[in-house]
Amino acid sequence: MHISRTTIAEHNDQRMFAHERRFNHLASETPQALSVLPLLEAFQVAIPSWALGAGGTRFGRFGLGGEPRNLEEKIADVGLLHALNRSSGAISLHIPWDIPEDAERIKALATRYGLVFDAMNSNTFQDQPGQPLSYKYGSLQHVDKAVRKQAIDHNIEVIRYGEVLGSKSLTVWLADGSCFPGQLNFREAFQRTLESLHEIYAALPADWKLFLEYKAFEPNFYSTTVADWGQSLLAVSKLGPQAYTLVDLGHHLQGANIEQIVALLLMEGKLGGFHFNDSKYGDDDLTVGSIKPYQLFLIFCELVEGMDARGMLHSRDLGWMIDASHNVKDPLEDLLQSVEAIKIAYAQALLVDRAALREARAASDVVRAQEVLQAAYRTDVRPLVAEARLRAGGALEPLALYRAGEVRRRLTEERGSGGRATGL
Ligand code: AOS
Ligand code: ZN
Ligand code: ZN
Ligand code: ZN
Numbered sequence: 001m002h003i004s005r006t007t008i009a010e011h012n013d014q015r016m017f018a019h020e021r022r023f024n025h026l027a028s029e030t031p032q033a034l035s036v037l038p039l040l041e042a043f044q045v046a047i048p049s050w051a052l053g054a055g056g057t058r059f060g061r062f063g064l065g066g067e068p069r070n071l072e073e074k075i076a077d078v079g080l081l082h083a084l085n086r087s088s089g090a091i092s093l094h095i096p097w098d099i100p101e102d103a104e105r106i107k108a109l110a111t112r113y114g115l116v117f118d119a120m121n122s123n124t125f126q127d128q129p130g131q132p133l134s135y136k137y138g139s140l141q142h143v144d145k146a147v148r149k150q151a152i153d154h155n156i157e158v159i160r161y162g163e164v165l166g167s168k169s170l171t172v173w174l175a176d177g178s179c180f181p182g183q184l185n186f187r188e189a190f191q192r193t194l195e196s197l198h199e200i201y202a203a204l205p206a207d208w209k210l211f212l213e214y215k216a217f218e219p220n221f222y223s224t225t226v227a228d229w230g231q232s233l234l235a236v237s238k239l240g241p242q243a244y245t246l247v248d249l250g251h252h253l254q255g256a257n258i259e260q261i262v263a264l265l266l267m268e269g270k271l272g273g274f275h276f277n278d279s280k281y282g283d284d285d286l287t288v289g290s291i292k293p294y295q296l297f298l299i300f301c302e303l304v305e306g307m308d309a310r311g312m313l314h315s316r317d318l319g320w321m322i323d324a325s326h327n328v329k330d331p332l333e334d335l336l337q338s339v340e341a342i343k344i345a346y347a348q349a350l351l352v353d354r355a356a357l358r359e360a361r362a363a364s365d366v367v368r369a370q371e372v373l374q375a376a377y378r379t380d381v382r383p384l385v386a387e388a389r390l391r392a393g394g395a396l397e398p399l400a401l402y403r404a405g406e407v408r409r410r411l412t413e414e415r416g417s418g419g420r421a422t423g424l
Contacts, residue, residue, distance in 0.1 A: 001076070001410050003083050008395050011404070015396045022383040033384050036350040040388035042315040043346060045276070045339050046090035046118035047078045048323055049098050052332070055285070055325030064330060066411025071098045072109060073415065077332060079113025084401060086392035087339050090118040092321050093165070095158045096128055103164035110165075118169070119211060119273065119319050120162035124151040125175035125219070138176040140196035141189040141225045148196050155200040163205060169319055170204070171246055171273070172197070173213040177220030177227070189225045194235055201239045211246035211272040211319060212236050216253050218283055228252075229261045233270055244272020248323055249299075250283040251275075259298040266306030273319025276342055285325035287334050289341025296341065297377050300349035314346075330408050336398045340385065347381040347388075 012019075027033050052074050053067035068074040074091070081088040091110065093100075100106040110117065124139030132150065137143070139151035159170050176193060178184035201210055214232040215224055226232050229245055236243035245265050252258060265271035278284070278291040289296050307314055322338050324331075353372050360368035386396050395401045 001407070001414055002080060003395075003401065003405055003407075005393070007405065008083070008393070008401065011401045012390060012396050019383065019386060019390070019396050023387045026380070026383045030351060030379060032351060033381075036347060037384070037388050037391065039314060039350060040343060040347055040385060041086075041392045043343065044087055044089040044315065044320065045342055046092045046319070046321040047081060047088050047335055048092045048094070048121075048321060049074045049078075050094050051322065051324045051326065051335065052077045053326075054331065055327060057327065062327065063417065064408070064412075065417035066408055066413075066415045069415060071100060071106060074098065075106070075110050075113060075115065078115055079110075080407065081332060081335055081339070081398075082114055084395050084398035085336060085339055086389055086394035087343060088335070089114055090116050092118040092121060092171075093162075093167075094121040094123060095154075095161055096123060100161060100165060103161065107165050117162065117165040117167040118321055119171040120158050120165075120167045120169070121171045121173070122155045122158040124154060125173070135175075138174075138189070138225070140172075140174060141176040141184075141193045143192075148192065152196050152199045156203040159200075159203055159205070159208070162208075168207060169209040169211055169273070170200070171211040171213060171319075171321075172200070173215070173246075173248075174224075174226055175219050177217075177224035178222050179220055180222050184223060184225075186223065186225075190231070190235075193225050194238060197235060197239055197243075201243060204242055208242060209272055209319070210236075210239065210243045212239075212243065213246045213248055213251070213275070215248065215251040215283065229265065233265065233268065236270055236272075237268075245270050246273045246275065246319070247271065248275035248277070248283070249288075249296075250277050250279040250285055250323075254281070258295065259302045262299055263302040263306055266302070266310065269310065271306075271318065273321060275321055275323030276338065277322065277324045285323065287324065287329070287341070288322065288338035289345065290337075293341065293345065294377060296345040297348050298373075300345045301352055301373065304346075304349045304352075305354065332407065333399060333402060336402060340398070343385045343388075344381055347384050348376045348379060351379055351381065352376040 054061055054063050068077050078088055078091045124135050127134050133147045142148050204210055212232045212235055214226045214228050216227055232245040236245055276288045278286045278288055280291050326334050357372045390396055
């Protein structure tokens, strides 16, 4: 199942007149819009392999038709997204859910869709069939050295899979923690985790990065051993220059100022990557920009400013990934919405009049500073994002084309409605 260039061109032709009118209006009102187009075109967001089917919650899962049944079909789904929006040119895999049995063939398949492999994800939060030792009481933190070794070896195995595929990073998310007071010695648990991470770090190829995700709670509800950005930063600082913190937007306690966290991690050169999603309560893994779009914009303001201050290339020097879970939406539609929301926030942040903002701050003109930010946020940049997509060969309205092409119905015909590959 794929959407041809001709189909995309026909779709664009039908919309071109209206698009040009909107885009020209924006470009005349916002002259700097034209200069940010190349940045928008270059920007790619990796799609997580585990978000292509229905996720579900601990209460149940409602499947949908045409879910990918294997790694090949997951790659095909991401290829489809990328053909539509030209901004989903990477996939993030998860081991053992996505073991590439024949890595060369998998790599060649991805290349055919124009995809590369972003960060590899290890899994020490579940026990796998036939696994000798259990992670029930933790993995890299476990009191039993043999369990720690099993978890370390697994992470090293994930790196080896990634090397063959051309990935350049490993994301470690640890469910490790405790459920009840008294269960764990916090200091010793952290030290054991760090010791284990050192062994994984030592196995990294020279051009790889290790991303350490943090999370306030869940699945452990009393303590998490890497619970916040300070604890992740502490660990990655001790590990060395190839280790970085990864920010998942849903992993903070309510009210956390994520944009400030991002600014300081960037300042320290220790921000490695992102898991974009949105949330109202906790790790809700909802569509990016669906709940707090202004927060997303403010985060992007810090990203753009902080990356420029360090001379970083936006499209290359951070791992941009989505981490989501779908209960009621078609995952592919949701991912199109998420990538669009990310690009809108990025475009708005690029349009901030930074000279004016600096002046307002220097004069302690609080009102003016807020006006400068909100002027950018309240600009309707959708025609700009669409123009970038058009120039890159994508569809003016990816979601409309996805629906017009009855993609889900066709996928269901092709794959059936019976099953899915392993995932969240
Ligand atoms: C878990 O809460 C983390 O966000 C992980 O990044 C991710 O959801 C997981 O690795 C996917 O299995
Ligand atoms: Zn995550
Ligand atoms: Zn999460
Ligand atoms: Zn999440």
